[in-house]
Amino acid sequence: RFAELPPGFIVVVADNWSDAGGKPVEHFVLSDGLASVSVYVESDPQDGLEGSTSIGAVHAAGSRVSGHQVTVVGEVPLATVEAVLAGIRHVGGERQ
Numbered sequence: 001r002f003a004e005l006p007p008g009f010i011v012v013v014a015d016n017w018s019d020a021g022g023k024p025v026e027h028f029v030l031s032d033g034l035a036s037v038s039v040y041v042e043s044d045p046q047d048g049l050e051g052s053t054s055i056g057a058v059h060a061a062g063s064r065v066s067g068h069q070v071t072v073v074g075e076v077p078l079a080t081v082e083a084v085l086a087g088i089r090h091v092g093g094e095r096q
Helices: 078-086
Strands: 010-018 024-031 037-044 051-055 058-065 068-075
Touching: 037 078, 051 078, 058 078, 068 078
Parallel strands: none
Antiparallel strands: 010 024, 024 037, 037 068, 051 058, 058 068
16 A cells, blocks of 8 residues: 655556566556656565666656565656655555
């Protein structure tokens, strides 16, 4: 769930699917009406992004949260993706 989001951001899409290996992936899209951020939650944290990176205006931050790999990506300031990542909490069986 999202314990805290940057000002103005809300969850506009929540979806899930299985990756090529059959493991579940949850995908959330957050938006403030102008910009959007994607959040991916994977159950297998073996090869995920740790820390932050950017390519041009696109920033990403990743970390492990309660045994899950969480990656946040968006064409927003790095501080925004880091704030989204910092506000994520694992609550078994609940979404958002």
